[in-house]
């Protein structure tokens with residue numbers, strides 16, 4: 587079976603975890619500080635603050651930026667739910683807007699349309715490893731005096747006009763969940779160039795503690811563990827090589843897939859796509875439907891997945907706001923199909939997957 591996702595971890599990570607345990611510092615400690623410094627360096631930002639999940643990173647960054655009750659935050663409707671729930675966790679309202687039909691990332695025109703006096707921030711998601719249209723969105727935010735937050739959960743190492751993601755807005759928020767481009771088990775990171783924001787994130791993630799047992803604001807326990815950081819430090823050293831494997835697998839698919847009606851993903855001008863997912867689109871011209879194709883591939887030992895079968899505005903938790911209209915996200919959720927692209931997928935696997943799809947008769 588070729589799985590749709592598989593973390594690329596091995597003896598180096600095991601040794602690093604064993605060494606971290608031997609130090610006796612199992613919770614936050616010097617290993618986390620070292621990982622934060624290395625990650626900040628990698629992203630070319632001044633500060634990085636370790637968290638225990640990507641959701642915690644988003645929630646903490648938004649809280650640290652002062653997002654709260656009565657505020658609106660614009661988010662794309664086509665993303666993983668946590669982009670929106672992090673806003674709800676602050677007591678603010680996520681305003682879902684549509685995405686561009688070819689890049690699948692937030693549509694700048696939609697951002698302009700939904701901006702209003704209550705809008706405090708826009709979260710752009712670098713979806714599936716592709717940076718969103720940073721320049722137009724950042725310009726809209728700057729003109730409206732609204733904060734820009736990057737959801738980088740799926741885009742470690744992705745670049746926009748030659749610059750790594752994570753430093754374009756007030757804050758960048760990463761996830762290190764095992765299926766991501768790099769992992770710490772569970773984990774997350776906030777990146778920023780603002781020292782005060784970094785300090786506030788650190789405080790919020792540590793019970794709102796400004797001094798030993800002095801709690802000056804509402805906080806949480808969102809701290810990263812030394813064990814996670816030990817895995818993360820090894821993974822960070824391998825990240826570029828792992829991303830190159832993802833890119834090579836993606837390039838092979840795009841070059842060789844030849845199934846009428848099955849669209850391959852676009853790499854936008856100026857973007858370095860790191861292919862967290864390789865997302866095809868089963869259009870109406872494809873001779874069968876997506877579910878039949880998925881079942882057929884499963885029978886042939888090829889794992890696939892749908893990212894995402896339901897846009898955020900239709901999720902039961904958010905449904906019921908008739909004002910949200912996102913036809914592109916609706917259409918995409920019925921068409922998209924992800925093929926295995928992770929670094930564990932070999933050239934032979936890619937060739938087999940392409941042959942299986944191209945040779946199928948419906």
Ligand SMILES: Cc1ncc(COP(=O)(O)O)c(C=O)c1O
Nearest residue numbers: 639640641666668669739761763
């Ligand atoms: C776009 C996006 N945002 C946020 C998250 C939340 O990250 P985590 O699962 O680490 O909480 C994820 C990951 O699942 C994600 O894909």
